[in-house]
Amino acid sequence: MSQCSGDGLASRRAESSPLLGNRATDGSCTSYNPAGYDTNEAVTFQPSAPLPKKQVLLLCYARLMEPLAFFSIFPYVAEMVQRNGNLADSDVGFYSGLVEAAFSAAQAVTLLLWGTLADRFGRRSMLMYSLAGMATGTALFGTASELWHMILFRSLTGLFSGANLIIRTMIGELCTPDSQAAFFSWYAVAGNLGIFIGPIIGGALADPANQYPSVFGDSAFLQRHPYALSGFTTAAMTGTAVLITAVAIPETLPEQAGGSLSRACQIVQQDSPQPSMRQILQTTQVQAVLGGYAYVMFIAIAFMAIHPVALYTPVHHGGLGLSTAQITIFIAAVSASETVWLMIAFPVLQRRVGTKRVLVVCSWLWPLFFAGYTVTSALEREGQTIAAVVVAVFNIVVGPGAFMAFTAVQLAVNEASPSPGVLGKLNSSIEILSSIIRSVVPGIATAVFAVGARGNILGGYLAWVVLIVSTMGLPLILKRFPDDHVRC
Template structure:
């Protein structure tokens, strides 16, 4: 097997385990706070659960660009191993938490040392042949999506069989094993002498330099708006399903199905649309997928039954499957040599920002416009972003691919 394919296989499993570990606590976090950490007031449990879950994204948003700068200086594999082994230890320590503060601080520490995903993408982008870039980006994306989908399911299943604390120990062990595989199998042709000879700029200077490239600014906006559009109605979807379903029978099943069906279609579509972008160009796939995703929010707002909502959410996932791989491939195309890791880290920061702002904004606006209004708002924002992408990347196809 060619080395780039070995890298892709190992890092696919790494992405899966990292994202599964991040989302595995969703089904039992409130129960862990109640039965193991001693909270009794339901309102207090809800507040702590929200803060603890968000803590990871807050610190990740702040520290990702710093790790990206170091990755461009010392190598992506080194940053990948730092993050993988570090998260394995922190995840295991979560099983020893005795107060909510312990769990919050560990989640924030986890976000601080995270960076496995952007380092993986940067490493894949630097080792994959250009004519297979779309396929590789789509495949690596499917690993993260699979972890995000199956993480809550696995967490809920394990909570009923082995208890809460052992889940953290098991997840830490899996992350450690994935990092060991990366240590011995993943190869990166990184020239440290060449990297050291480049002008070293600060995180702020790097951001100014990259944000001055209009194509990258448009791509960062796509990442932010994807997460914002996905997360803003997320906490309200169970209520929307209840309204459409009209009964409490099998309500939890349908609510979970609606929440996961987008990820399932995304998982299937990502490698296929990534392969298509290798043939027709990532810009075209991005433009069509962005327009399709924007329009797919409209039938969600107009749904009259749960099955109509499921179909619309499935369609949305298909278009989302073309967005992230295309964005990652184009970031590699328009980023100056030696700044790839930093660009992917800034992109991860915008993703974390969307994860933070989306639910807050959705909750704040839901009282005025309802969940249907949130779907329409998300569609309008993505349409505006599609116009921006068309102006920046499609109207005048640039000749250059590197600054």
């Protein structure tokens, strides 16, 4: 371990230590090397140095761009597929799913490469290339006039979608142990904001010649390419993130940052061999954290796929039977509640009880949150509307606390890294996991919901029951997590 205090600089020694380690006996802060690799680093905390809030906020702005690119096409992709492919109504769903999945599949193929490039050539330059490629792919997608063009350009966007893992790594290098909970809450909220406004931009700007004939009705280009304005707008926003990264965000890779990076915890890395990806993944602590991350993502992605379908599905089929306007309000309320939990509750809880215990709390909240939807639907089915509303409101306020698990597992991943020099590789592995899960799970989850609703299996609540049962495995996985250390 390496010791750090206000007095000066101490060297990291090669020794095996748990993921989150123990409190230093001399009262100084401790930097952790969970895998026991001799990275030969020196670390010093400078408590008086200002926290890099501006840089983290700008990185969070860049964080918006990947969910913008991914979700902005959702309002019009089915119509675009049918228009470009001249498909029968029964085939639209399949090809829409194929176009959507192309992004995540391509992303999964290249994420490890992005992590490796960021570790070798620097975080900032690779972030700029990634964002620029995403902008190009998004703009081209809006002009696609053939089905295969859509798949090609969607895949291109996914190939360049390495920004999130780079941003995740940069925030981890900018923050101190005491500030990381707050900073990663900002990161999570930025992602949620991108998920929220992406479909709004896509839907509002799709087919503008017909939506806004007084403004765009005379544009022959927009008549030929009705989805170009949406793609160009999203690409332009991503372009601003490229410029901001170039002029306002510092390099955080320790070898390149040197003394120019102002941060509360400055890491000076000397020449030493870094562990390989195989060595990293063979570490017990890393395996436990990656398993927990994959499990949390599986539960969350399955819920995100089922949620809008369940809100729309009639009550007698196991849903809530809400209108489009009501669904928008409901989802906005859930998002607002989640934001409050992440911004206010999570940093306090994480400091007081630690990352592992926050995840334990989330493992209790998940099944209660999912059960709330079945109870609300069942009460509405029995004509108990007031009781259903009360349960729904309680569920909206309390249930989204389970989403703290997203940020908690990210902190665990960062703390599991054996060295700052391989943080990009480790983050790329979890982004690959995320992409694979995002490619596969939604189709399976919605199929299970459809089977349950069509056959009235378990009253139409089959998917919710499967989700609730699935959450039971999370506490078992968390038992493999090392205990948290007490921060100084």
